[in-house]
Amino acid sequence: MTISETVEIESKFEVGPDTPVPAASAFAPLVADDPVVHELSATYYDTADLSLTRHKVTLRRRTGGDDAGWHLKLPSEAGRVELRLPLDHGDDVPDEFVAAVAGLVRRRPLAPVARVDNRRHVVLLRDGEGTAVVEFCDDHVTTESLVAAGATAGAAGDWREWEVELVDPSQPRARDHLAAVATACTSAGARTSSSSSKLARAIGPLPDPPDRGVSAVRDALREDLHRVLDHDPAARRVTMVGVHQMRVAVRGLRSTISSFAEELEAETGHTDIDLAAVLEELKVLAAVLGKVRDIQVVDHRLGELAAGYPEDVVSTLTRQRLRVELGAEERRAGARVTAALGSERYLDLLDRLHLLVELAGTGPEVAGSSDGSVPGPTSKKRRREAEDMILRGVDRQFAKFTKARTRTERDLESLELTLAQREELTHVVRKRAKALRRNVGALRESDGLTVAPLRTACQRLHTVLGDVQDSVTARRWIRRIARRAESAGESTFGFGVLYEHERGFSERALDGFENDAATVTAAYRELSESRRAARRRKKKSTKK
Structure with a gap:
């Protein structure tokens, strides 16, 4: 069955029951x-x-109106x-839609969580040529909320709101028209909606996990897994942003598990979770995503590059x-x-990752006091323990970065290397800088810690060497395609x-590689000095 697809760009406004249109x-x-x-009725x-x-x-399943379905x-x-x-x-939810959100649903059932009935008064707004522009x-x-538990279970509500939506976002000045209509709404007494959707307002705010703050590792893993799943639906549709962001999130999750493998091994030793196997599965998944991502980047990169040359240099046939x-x-x-994300293997991996999040932080060092209680997430002791754990991960990743940097700079200085060999050596440093950046990203500028310079330095080095790697991939494809063009008798100039x-x-x-790498090391030393200064201040405070 063919799925129709549209892009929805809209603004919502809260209005009183008697506010004039x-x-x-x-x-x-x-x-x-x-x-x-x-008269619309939707079950979510x-x-x-x-x-x-x-x-x-x-x-949702909606009846009524001109888009029932x-x-x-x-x-x-x-x-x-x-x-x-x-x-x-x-x-029954269509199989096509279940497949589109399989990573979020996994093997769990989908059931009604809310019913929304809506008496909708629609006014179509047209431009001077009679083209429908804004609805x-x-x-x-x-x-009516149908959630099984919580404050909104079985709750009912009613309200009035205005919604303005672009009919076709690709039309010229479409967003300008939308902004003008939105201004007319606020001038009439409407307020920008505090809720993102009717469903969100029906079921109310979603509670945070009750165990947030108990374990820094658990919080980090949960956030990383959440990012992976955020981009799962778009990656299934093979959008450029979706694939890229999911690949970044998968690598981030793998880096977090690697950084805290020591703690996680102790907490998963009595389970069927094999951390090495999980890391390998994440590596395979990142590689599958990386294949299409690399092609998308090269396609865009070479398309723009070719467009910058006249046709007598890069011909129309070459571009085609x-x-x-x-x-x-x-x-x-x-x-x-699509095949990888639709496989049972991927769902099995997600099941293990969710279980890993549950197990993280259950080791003896965070199991609570002798009476079984767990300190609250806002306690200074708990925050300090979480920060120390993240800092240990930063130290581990910096040690790996330093090892890769030292070996690379030694080889660059002592050997007569080709460009390809230099690129291969620095690519290892890039991966270490990226892993370090992920760990640093979990730190906050708190208690006098100087975090920002290291975060910025890692980002700079990663970006520069990432551009180099994109160039490596582009040249590989240029050579491959040029050989095919030559075999077809075409000019390869x-x-x-x-x-x-x-x-x-x-x-x-x-x-500029060595200078950028040195900046990372200098920024780490600055962070280390701020840590030592924080300890000295703490000791003085304790003595007083």
């Missing part, structure tokens, strides 16, 4: 159609722990992507071959991502130009 003249120069009334589905809602995903709304960089299927499944909705809403070859490879790599451009870029980027 803006006059048609308030929307000028847009022209208002006569209002149309729809989620897991028992509201996993979809926690990841800003909405799944199953709707799945997913977050995206451009707005909300809305997928639709017709009402051909009764009350203004005056919604009179009645809701680049697009065709890279497009076909991206489709193949994307199919592998343009490919040579692009290759040399990328080669020069990498040479220039590597010139």
Whole structure:
């Protein structure tokens, strides 16, 4: 069954029950159609722990209006992507939508969590050429929460709100029109909505995990896993941002597990969790995501680079071959991502990761006092223990970074290396800097710790060497595609130009490597000195 897809860009406003709708003249120069009334009724589905809602995903079955059907709304960089299927499944969630959110749902059932009825008054706003631009909705809403537990279980509510949505976000000046209509709404007495959706208002605020703050490692793992799942739906659709962000999150999670392997081994020794196997699975997943990500980056990079040259240097035929070859490879790599994320192997990995989060922080050092109680997450002792644990992870990653940096700089100085060999050596340093940056990112500027310079230095080195690695990948593809063009009897002059451009870029980027690496080391020493100063202040305070 074909899924229809639209991008939803809208603004919501809270209004009182008697607030007058803006006059048609308030929307000028847009022209208002006569209002149309729809009776809408929607049932929202989620897991028992509201996993979809926690990841800003909405799944509903709606009747009434001109878009009755199953709707799945997913977050995206451009707005909300809305997928639709017709009402051909009764009350059963369509398999296509279950598959689209399988990483969030895993093998758990989806059940109704809220019912929202809405008497909607719709006014279509058109530009001077008669094209529909913005839809203004005056919604009179009645809701019932169906969550199994919590303060909103079985609760009902009613309110009124205005919603303005772009009909087609790709139209010229679409966002300007939306902003103008939003201004008309606030001028009429509306307030920007404090809730992101009708569902969020129906079920109320989601509680934080009750064990937050008990273990720094658990908090870090939970946050990393949450990031992975945030980008799971977009990665399944093989969007460039979704794949990239999920790959970053997977690597971050792997880095966190590696940094705190010593603590986690002690806490998982009595279970079936094999940390080494989990790390290997995450490595495989990152590699699958990396294949399509690399192709997407190269496609975009070479497309922009080729466009900067005249056609008598990089010909139309050369550009076309680049697009065709890279497009076909991206489709193949994307199919592998879809298959991987749709596999039982991936769901098994997620199950183990969720269990790992539950087990983290259950070791004797955080098991509580002799009477079995656990200190509150706001206690100074608990915060200090959490900070010390993160700092130990920073120390471990910096030791690995220093080892890689020392070996690389020694080889760069003593050996006559090709550019490819230099790039390979510095790539190892980049990975160490990235792992260090992730650990530093968990630290706060608290108790006099100087964290920002190290975070900035790691980011700088990672970015520079990341650009070098993108250039390496681009040159590899240029060579591969040029050979195919040569076999087809085509001119390869343009490919040579692009290759040399990328080669020069990498040479220039590597010139500043040693200075950037030294800045990381200097920033770590600054952090270490601030730690020592904090200890001295603490000792003086204790003596007093």
